[in-house]
Amino acid sequence: MPTIHNLEKRLRSYLDDEQIGQVVRAYHFAEKAHEGQYRRTGDPYITHPLAVANILTDMHMDHASLMAAMLHDVIEDTGVSKEQLAEEFSEEVAELVDGVSKIAQIKFESKAEQQAENLRKMMLAMTRDIRVILIKLADRLHNMRTLHVMRAEKRRRIATETLELYAPIAFRLGMYNMRVEYEDLAFHAIYPMRAKLIGQAVKKARGNRKEILTTIKSSLEHCLEEEGIEARVLGREKHLFSIYSKMKEQHKPFADIMDVFGFRIIVDRVDTCYRVLGAVHNYFTPIPGRFKDYIAIPKANGYQSLHTTLKARSGIPLEMQIRTEEMEAMANNGIAAHWLYKSDDEPGTPTHSRTQSWMQRLLELQQKTGNSMEFIENVKVDLFPDEAYIFTPKGDIKELPGGATAVDFAYAVHTNVGNKCVAARIDGKLSALSTPLESGQTVKIITAPNATPNPAWLNFVVTGKARTNIRHFLKHQQREDAVELGQRLLEKALHSYDMGLDDLPIERVVSELAGNGYFELDDLLEDIGIGNRLAPLVARKLAGARDDDERHEDDRKPLAIRGSEGLMVSYAKCCYALPGDTIIGHLSAGRGIVVHRDSCKNLLAEMRNAPEKCIALSWDKDVEQEYTAALRIELINKRGVLATLANSVSELGSNIDTIDMAEKDPTLTILNVTMTVKDRIHLARIIKKLRTLDSIVRIHRL
Incomplete structure (x- = not known):
């Protein structure tokens, strides 16, 4: 069993007497604080902090780290506060101890969420001071060495977490010896036979x-x-x-x-x-x-x-x-x-500088992730050891995890490059953004000033930085779109009371916001925009109206759809509405307005179940966006018939998105085709043109 006297002897090789004295003082403080506490092994609790300090001594860590190692459990397991530690020792030691302490005050919904939040807190402390993670790694190593006294289920859980998180962190920090010991100890715990x-x-x-x-x-x-x-x-x-x-x-x-x-x-x-x-x-x-x-x-x-x-x-x-x-x-x-091996005149080692850049990335992830579970998921992705080395056109090297795509590379270069990328040249050849990259390739990212991240990128990006930035942009964009749509819906509903948003009494608006837990008006508008609140009901409360109050017919005036509303207006794939069609909107919670044609069977079912969620819509005069239309085409099997069909569609300024073969026999094939069109008139011209082709038997809009 190691003793404080053994540790003192070891510390004389690289610390001065005053520093050793402070470490010993921290030991006696911890011993007193943990008095009466025992580990599962039956040993007094102080043997654990002492063992952690011994592991850090092998690394020749500084005296502040060793003091923090002695005290690392006092905030969590005894009545000592961070402020007391700062007063008794120093602010530096108190910060290190707080960094490795779990969050005790907050109640979490699940064990996994609690673990994730504790890890997030530790990672954040680590970005301020790398010694936090070294103390935690040493703490985990001693716990792994004494894991045999735990219940089998707990043993497996701790060992699995060590393999998934702590061993990769040790690898990321270049600590081979510690990583190997983690892996072998975890292997013995999970698969003893x-x-x-x-x-x-x-x-x-x-x-x-x-x-x-x-x-x-x-x-x-x-x-x-x-x-x-x-x-x-x-x-x-x-x-x-x-x-x-x-x-x-x-x-x-x-x-x-x-x-x-x-x-x-x-x-x-x-x-x-x-x-x-x-x-x-x-x-x-x-x-x-x-x-x-x-x-x-x-x-x-x-x-x-x-x-x-x-x-x-x-x-x-x-x-x-x-x-x-x-x-x-x-x-x-x-x-x-x-x-x-540090010496003051030496520049930072490659390990040190790369660790700094990794911690900088962690800080960016932390600022942009929504919750701790998402943060830890992204950190785990970033810890994968297989890497690809990709060159920029100027010859700089970017390290990416195995399987990374051109979008991951774009975000590795700069967040703005990622947000505005539209294509990539890999070794001079134009390639899709989803192309997985291989070591040694040179990648040039093509950007456009008005481009924005595509939600579909989340299906193939692998780096935490890319995933976090895409999600962050989409959340921000969704809020903006929802607030704008919510304002339009509320203004329209208030119009029937001869009022606008600016005419509402301030105290009534403040009362409505406070009563529903909103911090600002935009929060209420966002909830209306994404379909969680109904504009007519909110308008009635804000206008101070009673059920029997007169309302203008203007309330039935349709809301004009411009096509540029963003993420909060989507078009139902059951009926593919186009400008020129009569349309009705359905307010779907979390999705905003879903646009249907008025003859759509799904919409009629919604109108029967929840008529208050249906809203009259019309097309704005200046709609310029392209929309998806679907056709069912019966054609005679001939060589080159698909090429002729595609050419005819292309000549009229449309583009085929998908072709699905619904049925096929030796003479006749039925295709379901989706294509982009401007409006109903554009689609009618395409149908008219296709009917002139010899091989087309029948064609109708889905």
Whole structure:
């Protein structure tokens, strides 16, 4: 069991006496605060903060982090407040402790929501001070090491959360050693039998491999000696979870995974790495397509190394990693190496600068996401390790997760580029925005000043930044559209009382808003616009009218539809209304007005069930938008008949969206076609033209 005296001895290697004294003082404060509390293991509670501080000492963390580690549970589990900690120690320590403390005061609807909100709070604290997440990672690591005392169900839940969130965060921060331990501990907790069997198989294989490893290691050392290169050659052990994942993903047996031998060659300088690469490629046979240069282009988490796969003379595959001592330290400890090996005159390491940019992205996500569940969902997406390296036309590199599309790339360049993108050139070829990108491609985004994000993009974007910005824009746009439509509906309803919005008594408006929990008039107008409140009923209350009051016939005057109302006016796909048709609107909660033709069967059913939700509409004189129309066409099967049909439609300034084959026999085919048209007259001209074609038997509008 580690004691405070053992920790003091360890701290003397890099902290001064005054700093060690403060850490010890924090320990005694925590010991007193947690008095009488015990862990599931039966040990006094203080053993946990002490163990967390020991893990951080391995990383050579500063004294403030160690003090926060000692105190990290006092706000949550004892009566001590953040203010008391700030007074007793410092504002810095209090902020760190508060960052890792869960939210206790708020009641949540579900456990998942509570977890998400706690994680969101911690992530936000982390963007202000990276040490918050390092304390939390150390806390989680000790909890994982003592997980065996928990109930099986809780063990699996904590282990799953560790695999899904904490291991990827450790990977993102370049902390390989911690990530490996997380994964192996979680693997043992979730699949104890599988872990045990693979562990036994690895032990057995290790004995058989010893001789081969020694021979290959000697060959490598001899090869480097001949070239006059000084280097350390290490054999690489695969960890259990990595073996299991490869067996599962690649559908390979254990023997095939263990057949590959891994080596790490560590040298003094970057240029020596490339000399070593040349030497081993000369000595062994390199396998084509298996070389990666992460020194020139580091991974998203700042990891740097040369990777190559070779074939030994015996035919055994060798996976080789070549890196400097500093890269080795960074690969194992990541962002923590910033403290472990920091010197004031050194510029920020790649790991450090990439962590800063990741945290900046987290801050943007936090500002634009609606709730904590959405925020955590986007963070998880951003933690995926597979990345693609995409070049901008100027030669800058953007790192994106595997499967990212041109839209993700556009948002990675800049939010405004994403919001206004209309197409992309991938390696000079015009491509769809949904095209998945591959490493090494050069992408140029084409923008238009009036373009806006398309809701359909949410079906294929993968980065949190793209998803959050699209949702944020659509929510903002939806509110604007809803407020404008709500104002028009309310003005129309008030007109029947010879009033407008400006004529309403202020106190009556304030009373209506307060009585229904609205903060401002726009909130009420938005609710009317999206169909949650009915304008005539609101107008009656605001006008102060009674049921028997006289109302003008003007109330029945139809609302003019311009076609530019945005997201709050949609057109029903059951009847495809066009300018020139007689139309009626149905107020649908959450969707605003849905426009139907007056002869639509679905509308007639709605009018019977809820007549108050139906509203008279008319087309504005200046409608310029294009609309969708649907035709049912019966035609004789002939070669090239579809091409003739498409040409005829195109000649009249229309475009076919979809063609569905409803029925087909050897001589006759029935098609359901949707196309874009300006109005009824435009559609009539298209039908007239199509009827002149020889192969058309019958045609009518759906």
